[in-house]
Amino acid sequence: xxxxxxxxxxxxxxxxxxEMMVSSLEPHGVSTRTFNSGPGALACFDxxxxxxxMPSLIILDYNMPLMNGMETLTKIKSRASIRHIxxxxxxTTINALFARTARENGVFACMTKAISLSDFDEHVACFAAxxxxxxxxxxxxxxxx
Numbered sequence: 466x467x468x469x470x471x472x473x474x475x476x477x478x479x480x481x482x483x484e485m486m487v488s489s490l491e492p493h494g495v496s497t498r499t500f501n502s503g504p505g506a507l508a509c510f511d512x513x514x515x516x517x518x519m520p521s522l523i524i525l526d527y528n529m530p531l532m533n534g535m536e537t538l539t540k541i542k543s544r545a546s547i548r549h550i551x552x553x554x555x556x557t558t559i560n561a562l563f564a565r566t567a568r569e570n571g572v573f574a575c576m577t578k579a580i581s582l583s584d585f586d587e588h589v590a591c592f593a594a595x596x597x598x599x600x601x602x603x604x605x606x607x608x609x610x
Contacts, residue, residue, distance in 0.1 A: 493593030503537030
């Protein structure tokens with residue numbers, strides 16, 4: 466029986482962070498697509514022919530040039546076709562005010578980037594579990610109309 470793999474959009478301007486996350490998610494059975502900016506990811510949603518399905522999860526850095534994570538989150542949540550996709554802001558620093566504002570804007574969770582390998586491995590396992598869970602929960606709205 467064919468089992469669909471969860472699919473995560475990773476949005477971060479740090480190429481090393483993206484590469485490490487991609488290589489760590491693959492063994493968990495998760496496909497990824499990376500973007501180095503919010504506008505790049507949003508442009509992809511404007512061209513659904515570029516991919517067959519919507520992501521089950523979006524992991525978004527906050528500190529990025531051009532458009533920061535909060536601005537990207539706001540744009541994602543303003544689009545009816547993608548607002549159902551859970552977004553996790555994964556950034557170097559997150560304070561209580563930022564987390565509250567992000568929740569008010571529709572973020573699923575805010576997480577501080579890991580500083581140790583064991584914490585990173587734990588975060589990757591958490592992201593993979595979220596993606597698998599959201600894949601099952603939102604399977605009815607994964608394809609573009």
